[in-house]
Amino acid sequence: MSALAAALRKDLLLQWRTRAQVVAVFAFGAAALLLFSFAVGPDAGVLREHAAGFLWLGLLLSSTLTLAESFHAEAEHRALEGLLLLPASARALYYAKALANTLALAALGAGLVPVMVVLYDAATPRVPALLGIILLGSAGLSAPGTLYAAMTSQARARQTLLPLLLFPLVVPVLLAAVKATALLIHGDPMEQLRSWTLLLVCFDVIHWSLCGLLFERVVED
Amino acid sequence: MKDDRLPYSLLGLGVALLLWGSYWGLFRAPAEAYMGDVQRIMYVHVPTAWNAMLALTFAFACALLSLLRGQAVWDARLEGALEVGVTLSALLCMQGAIWAKPTWGVWWDWDPRLTTTAVLVFAFGAILALRQFVDDPVKRATWAAVAVIIAYVDVPIVYFSVKWWNSLHQAQSTPETVSRAFHWPLRINAFGMLFLMSGLISLRARLALLRHEDETAPPLPEPALRTAGAARGAR
């Protein structure tokens, strides 16, 4: 099988084996959403208005856990290095991991939607569109996130470094995803959803290409 | 040292030009018709903006060369350019706040360019932090270069997203283009800052290079060896 298929099989298998952690991360995300309501106050109107922002902030914070965890297994006994020595293409390893992370984050995001609906009374009839935005946003977080997770898994102070490096970079993802989600919840009279979706797609294309190119330099000694 | 003459001259020239340009702009140039004296910050703000972008662009070039060529000097220059770029960007945000308060009544008004600059301060500042936590000089250089490339490519995306995000609320609100009478102090300050910046980056890069040479001293001479035939292969 191709290197990408082999790597993807490995990453999905690892995720399946460590699925208990997914529950823990989901609990963290849901707790974050709850804390946001406490911070803002029980005004239903205000909560509903900012529901999109809370959802994506919750997902962003949870993503640091998921991304860091995705390289824990690789760094523990230097399994990633072992694969590179077989030899396995660093690029294939990157794309497989980034893809697996995207799926994990998208599943997390989709899981947090019901929490958002319940806590903030913020629902949308356009569910496929919402899932699409969640997928695109997850892909945007995952591309630089996977690269930096690989980097920081080898550095000191890794828990602080990953969000520090990642968060400024993914500001466009946050802005676009929040705006798009808000439009889906509150209505889109001026048909702006397309522009925000396009922004997400551009971000994803640029970063998936760039980070895939640079990954090898990050993981090789 | 003969080597230091150029950077120190640049520093001296830069400071002199900045003093001249600032004096002219602050005290001699006529006040702007609409905004009054507050607008004078533009004589510092615009040069800072140009030079911050220049520093970070130079950092990007150094990052590319560092990855492609692998020579330590490019990483040293990268370090200098990053520090100066981050400092200037932070100054830019402060200047923006100083201008915004009397003009709009708030310290921060989410102007797209300044907001992008704030994100840049965090993005490139994080790379400076990253450098502190990596001990191996080769890895440090490679990772910093990779991070700078990703952050720099991200800059236009951040700018456009913030611009669209804010477009519904208000138009551009930084001090904008000015009439001819104001050009000279602006240009003098811009060049002053450019020379100052170049001198600083050069000196900082030299310091980084010296530190690197210290870190990567070659192995000490061989002690006496005992061999049963020096270059014999396996049988």
Next chain:
Amino acid sequence: MTENQGAWAVEASGLGRRYGRRWALAEVSLSVRRAARLLVTGRNGSGKSTLLRVLATAARADRGSARVAGYDIRAERTEVRRRIALLDHHSFLYEALSARENLKVAAGFLGPGAEARVPDLLGRVGLAGRADDPVSSFSAGMRKRLALARALLQPAEVYLLDEPYGELDPPGFRLLEAALDELTARGATVLLASHLLERGRERCDEAIVLEEGRLAWQGPAAELREPGAAP
């Protein structure tokens, strides 16, 4: 594709590798003939692991050069990797996966036919009974056996084994040595780092002694003495 067939499996010249200020390896030059067995020995921290890792392209060389299996470790890294197998201190294993799954993951990158060899290898290292248990439940010795199986999975010309005897029990020693015999019969070159001098001396043709990253002694394994004794 022309094979770079030469007489030498490993040719290293002036290899150096630095960690911080310390040169873990300094100006190491050696040549290893094909199908030979080289014992790499020395005290803890003398650079044995670093040498094997640099030759395997797992770690970069800060100085010097080397050709392994006919290819340059810097410029032709992928070609080198296709022809070597490294058994390192780090097991390269995934804790969450079973023994069989770990081998299958590696086999997935080794081309057709590799996956078919997995059951046989598991049997040879004595892990057939525990093949589907997660590695997290394995003892240190079992992990070593699995790591050995993983190294043997790769069809290599040069095997670099770092302390393969470590953590193994006497039956483990026997299966390791049976595997080594098979490798040599196949024409593969073996570099074996170990501080078990007796066993190493018996089983290897040549030996080198590293001291603080430098080559302190080089010669036939039979002439190797305990450290401190006169040559």
